[in-house]
Structure formats: structure tokens, C-alpha cells
Amino acid sequence: MKMTKIVRTTADVFYPFCLVFGLYVVIHGHLTPGGGFQGGAVMATGAALLIVAHAYTDVTRRIRKTALKILEAIGLMMFLFAGLSGILFERPFMGNWMALTGKLFGTPVAHGPNPGDLNTAGLLPLLNLGVGIEVLGGLTIILLYMLSGIKEEKQP
Amino acid sequence: MMKIALYATILLVLFGGLTYIVADLPFGAPPVSDMDDYFIRNGQEQTGANNIVTSIVFDFRGFDTLGEATVLFTAVLGVGMMFRKMKEGEEYEND
């Protein structure tokens, strides 16, 4: 069920922008509306776009499920170890020890509206990134599995 | 036909009840909002994030989000489990 040449090329052109926008939503999770889950879902729609445009077998050759499983495991491990790292700094599990320490992601923020500075919110950007990667891998795997029915219709 | 009439009446009764119940809830002016005001007041100082919802999701109630990522991981495993290649004779024909 391959689309015409035009659709396939525009999909290829649009796919990187879709990923970049999703990554933007993930990275700016603590400043603008969005975060790990929403950004990951946007990135997963990029994969859906490719599956719709190209034939299912071409897509599974380029986006393999084992790579996605590893991606998902990395995201989950990032989240779990960010939580466990709280314990190393005498904070309980999931403690945000990086906030307001002045170092990486640590600049303190005063109360009230401000233009927003990326280098804030301690552990939150890392957790956002971890969840974003996990949702990207997870949703893409679900898409690939559930759309595996496409190639079956082609045979008869 | 009788079954549909029965279900329709149940739905209508439910409609009346739910509307009456929901009418009690004030809209637009939550009666108590001390916890949320605390988050809005101290969210930025304590977590350093401008987006208070994200500071709640990942810092104040971060443990829920760990549970949530686990739910998504369970769903992915569940879908993968349903489409796995089964070995010969693995399924038990229910007699």
C-alpha cells in the first residue's frame, strides 16, 4: 500500500521537522506547556507519517523493533536512575536535588512571570527527556505492531 | 425490544441523577484551593520550573509519573505479547 512518489518525498522531508518539533516540546517542558509525554507523542506521529506514506515492509526495514525496545529501556532507566539519584544525595526517592544549586539546570527562579530560562528546574529536564524517549520508543512499537495487519492484506 | 426499553429507562434515570448530582458542584470557583495556591506560590522557588503543571507532574507528584511510565511500558509489553510468534502446540484447545 505504497503512496505516490510525491507523498513519499514530502513525508521524508517533513519527518525530521516533526522530530525536531517533538524534541522542542520535550526540552522546553518546564517552561512552555508540554513535557515528556506530549513531546514523545508528537515524535511518534512522525513515525506514523512514514508508515502511512511508505509500504509497511520498507518502514520496518528502517525502523527496527529491537532498536525501539532499547530506546524505551534507556528512557525508563534514565527516569528510574534520576529518581534513585535522589537517594545518593540524602534526599528521598524522586527528590529534586539539582534544583537551585546554581550548577547544571540549577539557576534559581523568582516567583512571578518571567521570560523563562532553559537552565532551570534541576532534575525536571532530565526526567522530561527520559520520559520523552520512552514514549517515542513505546508508541512507535505499538504503532508498528498494530499496523502489522497492513502487510497481511497485501498477499491475497 | 423490551431489553432496549429497559436499558433506555436506566440511562434516562441515570441522566436525571447525574445532572442533579453535578449541579451541586460549584463551577468556576473551587471552594477549597489551599494546596493549589501553595503550588502556584512556591512552585517556582522550590522546583525552578515556570510551568507549574510540569513541576507537579515531575517533582511534587513525581512518583505518579513513574507509575504512569510503568503503565505505558505494560501496554507496550502487552501489545508485543499479543503479536509474538507462538511455538507449535503451545495453545491448549479448550474442550
Added chain:
Amino acid sequence: MTTELLLKLPYFTVVVLTLLGLAAMIFKRNLIKILMGLSLMESAVNLFLVATGYRTGGVAPIFTNAPSPHMTLPTVQALTLTSIVIGVATSAMMLSFAMVIYKKYGTVDADKVKKLKG
């Protein structure tokens, strides 16, 4: 009563959505339509959660270039975020169950999917 109801339109929509979802789950026989009714009810509950946190004239609780300090309740929005992801996860898994049932039984009609002895 009616004017008061119109003021509480979101709650009224929640009731209508819940009943639509429930009706779909009860009357429809196709498994996929039952799952659609279920996700309809899920969105109704999410709408109810967000609606309880609204403050008239309130702005989204984000301080980046925030127009006014009067903001809506953020906790409820965090709960709704979790509930939406759980809704996606359950729908994805139940749809894959329905696909396997279609592959094995050849039908998705709830009345025929009855090999289980009650």
C-alpha cells in the same frame, strides 16, 4: 434550574458524554465500538477532572510571560495528564486483544465471542 445548568455547561457535557459512552458500551455488539464507547467515557472523566479546577478568568498556571497572576488549579491538570496516558495505554492493549480475537474467532461480534463457559 436551567439557567444554573447553562452556567455549568462543562459538567452538563460530562454527563452527556458519559451517557453516550455508556449507551455505546451497552447497545453496541461490535467489540471495537464497545472500546470506542469506553474511550468516550474516559474523555468524559478527563473533562470532569479539568473542569473542577477552573477559576473564572483564570490563566493557565505557566509563569513564562504570564498575562495575569490569577491562575487555574494546576494539580487537576497533572492528574488529567496521568489519566490520559493511562487511557491511551488501556485502549492500545484492549484493541490489540480485539485484533487477536478477530484473528482467532473470525468475528468481533460480542454475542459470538462466547467460547468461554460462563
Added chain:
Amino acid sequence: MMDTFVMRHLPALLIAVPLFAAFLMPLVGSLGPKVRSAWVFLGALATAAVGLALAGKVLATGTVLYVFGAAIPQQTLPPDAAFPIRIMFQVDALSALMVVIASLSSLGIAIYSLAAESKQSGLETFYAMLFLLIAGVLGMVATGDLFNFFVFLEISSLAGAALVAYRVDDGVAVEAGLKYALLSTVGALAVLTAIGILFAQYNALNLASLANRLQFTALDQVALVLLVVPLAMKCGAVPMHFWTPDTYATAPSSVTAFLVVSSQASLYGLFRILFTLYGHLVQFSWATFGWFLIVLGVLSMFVGVTMAIPQKDVKRLMAYHAVSQTGYMLLGVGVGLAVLGDADALAQYGKTAMAGGLFHVINHAMYKGLLFLTAGAVFYRAGTRNLNKLGGLGHDMPWTMVFFMIGALAIAGVPPFNGFASKLLIYESVFRFSPFLSIVAMLVSILTLASFVKVFHAMFLGPRRAEFAAVREVPAPMLAGMALLAVFVVVAGLAPQPFVDHLIVPAVDAVIDRAGYVAAILGGR
């Protein structure tokens, strides 16, 4: 240094260890069956060790509090506010009892499944799901936050539904899994609506601060119904028990044994809602709550047994017995709740009734798990669950027969085993409350014995059958798993007193002591 470090963060490790084992399972699993079995065994051992250590710490030093993300783990209230804002684990004696149940049975089941599921495909997914189910149940029983309880309820429902559908069985298991998932999701939606109603009025999610602010308005009664009905459905009480036989029969046996524990976690949630959240509402008399549980219990007992007798499929029969045994627990705790009002009746028999009910929770988890594992062993060797086709297995499977006898005698309440200990407590106290209920309970116990004698005869006695010539005893890990549960059944039966004094009576006090639960959070600095 090591033990104080681990001891201080026990509640966090209680969930982090099974999750860690589950997240890495797909990767570790691909390294081969040996590595995977070792990883499963290590994960189950670590989870059980953390669970038992936490329960020991709670029984030694009282309620353990753990706030996620605060400056120090025990800081329940933020410095400048009078209400809790973070998620916290509040493990009191009742939660400790449930953690002990989950740890013991998860260890036994993980060892059992190492051999029982060896012929299946997609095993790393199976074990990852099993660890997620264990983490979901442990989270449900340890958390002190209502929304966190909903999230863990959702995890255990999803993981349970996927495990039920694991064998696919030509579509039958997937159908049971879909029905279980549908029911659990609708139930979870009702719980979420109740949380929304309570949060809209009181702006609090923590159980203790909610219990402190609750005024029992019309909306609170709606929220109570929306909380109690799904939890009663999830723990298999009668009016909504229809999913139990299908789910328990089609799931792999090691999963069924843990689904019993997961439904008991919903029972714990029911008790937590009734006793802690709505416990102080004097004008709504306790008798009405109590009688609600008693009626639910008696119905479950009676319908469960009468439906169980004509069953042909072994696991479906045992599933109906699970429904009837849940009735005992509801009866015991219901009598305790009904007399919570007047102190002398409570002192006389109310506390012993609740002690009997809670002791029956742990006993039931052990001997029902044992019975399901023996049914799995028979299925592993004989390949069928139909009683008419089975017969004469006693000759070749002696150990499984012994374990089945221990489980069957325990469920029927025959003296030397733990079933008798808890049922005796229930009979005594319920008799003083109202003799009729106690007689019904005894009658149901006799019917249970009759039904299990029939099953024992059908499965193990009789001549050796030709088609079961190749049947041998089950491999060692399955025997070890069954032995672990059987040891508890025998020890708790022969010497119930230490269990009752150190584990059950503190749990009963914790359930009744609602003010202590609230003070631990709001009072403590």
C-alpha cells in the same frame, strides 16, 4: 553503613526493585534462558527480602512514613503549610500484613513459574509483566495517597489482564483477558470520578488529610459508592463476581495464584476506604456499613460454594471457591465494623472477628495459591484441566498429591492447617454476634470439604490411566514453589498464636485506630 542506608529507604526500594527487574527483563531475557531464570530468581528474592524487612521494621517501630521528594524522608508537612502536598507511603500494620502476603506468594510463584512456563514462547515479556503485577500490588497496599492508589490499581489491572491473555489458547484466554481489562477499566474510571468529586470539594489527595476534611455531604456519599462498588467488584464479591471464574481458569497457574493476592489488595483498598476515609461518620451508623459487608460476605460464601460443586474444570472450581472464601473475610471484618460503635461488644468479639477475617486473608492467599499451583502441576503433566479426563495421578505424582491434600484440608478448615485457625476465630466471634451467620459459615465449610474430596478423588485416586503413562513428578522449581507455600500453611496451622499476636492483632488495631493514622501525617513534623 549499608544496612542503615537500605533501611532508611525501604519503602522506595519496595517499588524500585521490582520495577528495575521488570524494565531490564526484555534486555536480560534476550541473553538466553539461563540468565533470564537467574534474573527472575534474583529479582523475586530481592523483592521478598525488601518486603519482609519493611514489614519487620513496621511491626518493630510502628507506622513507617516515607515522603517522595521531600527534604528528609519523614517530613510529611512542608515547612510553611498545615497540609501534606507530596505523595507519601504510609505503611501501618495492616499494610505490613498485606506486604508480607505479597512478598511470600510472589517469591513462591516466581520460583514455580521458572519451570511451569518453560515450554511457552515470549517468556521475557511474561516475567516483566509478572514483576509489574507484583510492583502494582505492593504499591497498592503501601501507598497513603488516593490518586497513587488509582495509578497502582491501574498497573495491576493492566498487567493482570495481559498475563491472563498470555497463553492466547486459541482466542479463549484473550477473550477472558479482554473482559477482565474492560471491567477493570470501567471500575478504575469510577474510582477516578470519585477522586475528582472528593478533590473538587476538599482539594486534598492524601488519605489522611482527606479523612480529616471529609464532611459526608450528598456528593461524598456518591463518591463512597463510586469507590466501594469497583473495589468490591475487583475483589470478587458476589454480585459482581462473574469475571473471576473465566479469568482464574484461563490464566497460567502461577499468575492465577498471584491474581488471588491482587484481588486481596482490592479488599485492603475497600477496608482502607471504609475504615480510614469514611470511618468517623458517627451520624451514619457503623451497623449499616457493617451489615453491607456481612450481606456481601454471606452471599459470596453461599453462591461461591453452590456454583463450585457442579464445575468440570479444576481451576474454574477453585475460582468459585476463592469467591466463597472471600466471603469469610468480608463476614469477619463486617462483624467487626458493625460493632465498632459500642466499645464493650467490640472488646468482647468485634476484635476477634476482625482478627479472624484478617488472619483468613493471609491464610487464604497461601492455601489458595498452593491449590492453584497444584492444579497447574497436574495441567503441566497431564495437559488437561477437565476432571472427567483426569484420574489415577496419585501413583506418579506423590508430592503434588501431598501438596494438594494440604491445600484442600486447609481450605475446608480441617484442624491441623491454617484454614481452621482463622475460621475458628470467625465462628466464635460471629456466633456471639448472630448465631445464624456462624451456622451458615460452618455449612459452607462442610460443602467446601465435600467439593474438594470429589476433586481429590477425581484427580489422584483410581486406577493408573493409559494416556497418563508418561506422567512423572513435576520438576524441582515447581515443587520448591509449592513447598514454600505449604510450609506456611502447615506452620500457621500448628502454631497460629505467634502469627496472631505479632501480625494480626497490630493490623486490627491499625485498622480501628483511625485517629492515629491521621495524626501520623497531620500531627507529625
